[in-house]
Amino acid sequence: MRSCREISALVSRGLDNPLDWRERLEIRLHTAMCPSCRNFQRQTQFMRKAARRFGADLETRFGKKS
Amino acid sequence: MTDNSLSETLLAEHRQVLFRYALLQMRDPELADDAVQETLLSAWQGSAGFAGKASLRTWLIGILKHKIADHWRRSAHDPVLTDSHRLDAAEDAEADEDAFFMSNGHWHSGPSAWNDPEAAFRQQEFWSVYETCQNNLPPKMAKVFMLRELVGLEADEVCREAGLTETNYWVVMHRARLRLRECLEIRWFNSQKQEK
Structure with a gap:
């Protein structure tokens, strides 16, 4: 069994790079039992969304400051 | 022509x-x-x-x-986000992840549940907390994270920009996410949690 440390790293990598079916299965099994890693997984997706929004708003953001 | x-x-x-x-x-x-x-x-x-x-x-x-x-x-101005070669020794250390996990690989204090996080998008104060947390990342890490997530470059483009191997890239991005997540949790989603 992989630890939370390894599973969370795998979750992170999966955001940038397709994982193979074994890795995806390991994540599924682990997060089914582990609320912390489940939260981590959801929150990394949330942070990606937040960063994209922040990026899209860059112009107004910097515009206001100057 | x-x-x-x-x-x-x-x-x-x-x-x-x-x-x-x-x-x-x-x-x-x-x-x-x-x-x-x-x-x-x-x-x-x-x-x-x-x-x-x-x-x-x-x-x-x-x-x-x-x-x-x-x-x-x-x-004759200083660039705000200077280019590469600034990889602090501290940024490269394993210690970064050790702050989040115990020696057996379990979370120290694991991510708690965030209630309806996307509701925060509508709140101006959330975005200043987000910006603070993002700026709190070490410089090189922040650059890599922003090139990927804000600018929208592909992972391989970021690697070329920042002079990272694929493996280093994953490590840097993962640490950035761990830190950003922790900061957002402490400063916004679960303010009872103590700062490390």
């Missing part, structure tokens, strides 16, 4: 990414816009120089970097 293979439309497709890239470095929309204009113009005029070896965007970013460097040279 040259046999211009790069149409204006094709170049314009990359405008948004180039603009965000320039904005992150220059922190001024007008300057960034100028740099992007100049980049697209010289790309269009010099499209014969595009050998098709690198991707079009990589080539354009290369030109843009020159334009930005020219600007700093002219204004």
Whole structure:
């Protein structure tokens, strides 16, 4: 069994790079039992969304400051 | 007339990414816009120089970097987000992840549940907390994270930009996410939690 440390790293990598079916299965099994890693997984997706929004708003953001 | 293979439309497709890239470095929309204009113009005029070896965007970013460097040279100003080679020893240390996990690989204090996080998008204060947390990342880590998530470069483009191997890239991105997540949790989603 992989630890939370390894599973969370795998979750992170999966955001940038397709994982193979074994890795995806390991994540599924682990997060089914582990609320912390489940939260981590959801929150990394949330942070990606937040960063994209922040990026899209860059112009107004910097515009206001100057 | 040259046999211009790069149409204006094709170049314009990359405008948004180039603009965000320039904005992150220059922190001024007008300057960034100028740099992007100049980049697209010289790309269009010099499209014969595009050998098709690198991707079009990589080539354009290369030109843009020159334009930005020219600007700093002219204004004798310090670039805000300086280029690479600033990998602090501390940033490279394993210790970064050790702060989040115990020796058996379990979370120290694991991510707690966030209730309806996207509701925060509508709150102005959330975005200033987000910005603070993002700025709290060590500089190189912040750069990598922003190139990927804010500017919207692909992972391999970020690696080339920041001089990272694929494996290093994953490690840096993962640490950035761990830190950003922790900061958002402490400062916004679960303020009872103590700062480490």
